[in-house]
Amino acid sequence: MAARRAWAWRSRPTRTPSPKPPLAPVPCPYLPSCGRTLSWRNLAAWRDAQGPELYLTCLEYGQQLWLDGLPARALLAVDRALYCDVAPDHESxxxxxxxxxxxxxxxxxxxDGFTGNARVHYQHIADRVRGERAELKRWRAWAAWAIVRKVRPDLPEDPKHAVVEPTASTIADGLTTHGIKGETETGExxxxxxLELTLDVSHEPARRPLTTHRHRSDRAPRRRSGRENSGKP
Structure with missing residues (x-):
């Protein structure tokens, strides 16, 4: 009877636990939310102006893409806002x-959805930008590059891209010359x-620890039993 019960217990159907749903992205505290669904068409409507209207729309679209779990595209939308032609006193x-x-x-x-290397991304933009307001875009790309280097020192450079990396003071000079008033001053x-805020590592979120595996030679020696110590088979 006991054997039959044990067999029934072992043969019972098992229930596979449901996978935990992924955590919803946290809204970026530095980006606005517009409360409506945006698409690339909303950005195209302001393509010729490149002014504060496009600036604000790009920031809103970046927030939407971020919450949709598309971080790489969200960063590109924020980049586009960074390169807009805006005045420092505009309400946006x-x-x-x-x-x-x-x-x-x-x-x-x-x-986990990020693709590529943000450090290399801004490095390439800064060195290869052409066209209207090229100098403004170049130095803002270098400014973003410097921030990425501070907060993500683990990201490597592009060894195949030969470029002179500017110092922080050189970037500040470029922004002072080509940027807007107050861009290199201290303030929100x-x-x-x-850049100074990123020096405080307490502002960086905790990261998932790497899973390490001990090498075979690092394992603790196996204790030999008395049978093994006696030399008997």
């Missing part, structure tokens, strides 16, 4: 300063303040 910029802090926040989040949303 006053409410949501240039997105240096947003870039630093986004690249430190544990998002300014590049210098964002």
């Amino acid at each position: 910029v006053v409410a949501y300063p240039l997105p240096y802090a947003a870039i630093g926040w986004m690249v430190t989040q544990p998002a 949303g300014c590049w210098v303040s964002t």
